[in-house]
Amino acid sequence: MQPRNMSMSGVVDLAAVKAAQEAKAKAEQARAETARRGGGGAISPADLVIDVDEAGFERDILQRSTEVPVVIDFWAEWCEPCKQLSPVLERLAVEYNGRFLLAKIDVDANQMLMQQFGIQGIPAVFAVVAGQALPLFQGAAGEAQIRQTLDQLVQVAEERFGLTGLVVDPDAEPGGGAPATAEAPVGPYDALLEAAARALDADDLDGAVQAYKNVLADDPGNPEAKLGLAQSELLRRVRGMDPRQVRKDAAEKPKDIDAQIAAADLDLAGGHVEDAFGRLIDTVARTTGDERDTVRLRLLELFEVVGADHPAVVAARRALARALF
DSSP states (O other): OOOOBOOGGGOOOTTTOOOHHHHHHHHHHHHHHHHHTTSTTOBOGGGGEEEOOGGGHIIIIIIGGGTSOEEEEEEOTTOHHHHHHHHHHHHHHHHTTTSSEEEEEETTTOHHHHHHTTOOSSSEEEEEETTEEEEEEESOOOHHHHHHHHHHHHHHHHHHHOOOOOOBOTTSOTTTOOOOOOOOOOOTTHHHHHHHHHHHHTTOHHHHHHHHHHHHHHOTTOHHHHHHHHHHHHHHHHTTOOHHHHHHHHHHOTTOHHHHHHHHHHHHHTTOHHHHHHHHHHHHHTOOHHHHHHHHHHHHHHHHHHOTTSHHHHHHHHHHHHHHO
């Protein structure tokens, strides 16, 4: 499976429909339950750093990335900067205590993976979160920069995908543990939410929208349903759009709020988060009255798609306040 390159700010998996708070709560509950049972299923600190080759990429990186962020260190024996960077990453992997897994890939022995990730030089550091590849940095980097990047990665993984990491037990035998998992209690709306997710997978957007609305009718604050509804409605709006025509209209009609809103929807559905937000904030700044309010409300809807705690949303809210006042 070829990894997809995207920026950290573009981590918006519209099809996954993962609610930040609910998923995070379930994952934390699993960790707490494992700890209560005395660390059963926990891994050794030594297992936080693994060597990966092409044959193990699917198992050791893609599959593991659904449980914990996987940071990939592309290196080679002849690379002097790699010899400085790799020990720092290995030390931080242990220090972060299971919040991410470090996978080391020797580019000389795994040329195909190097090509798939589009790497032009080493050292190069990527992450894979929930199956999505994210470029982190390339070349030499100071420890402060690395920590800042890792902190952002961990935050995105927790808040957007509910990945709170692995349970680590210093007394566990190296190679003998496995990522801790625990069954979370079935909630009152799990069946409806699962039905909505299946509808999304089947491209039945009308069915997904209705299923999420059914949950919200009884539980208006349900975070997973709110997120899923916002995503489903966005996908339904962009279905059938002609991207070329939409972008042409937006370029030729900067004062047409419908053209700008359609282009923003298309941007966000394609993962271009800042572009979508920036377009609507600029439109808010140059409109007044009912038109301004229409654009503002659509922008707030797009915030729901991404999630209130996403860094791009936090920045966009500040920019929106400046545009309004």
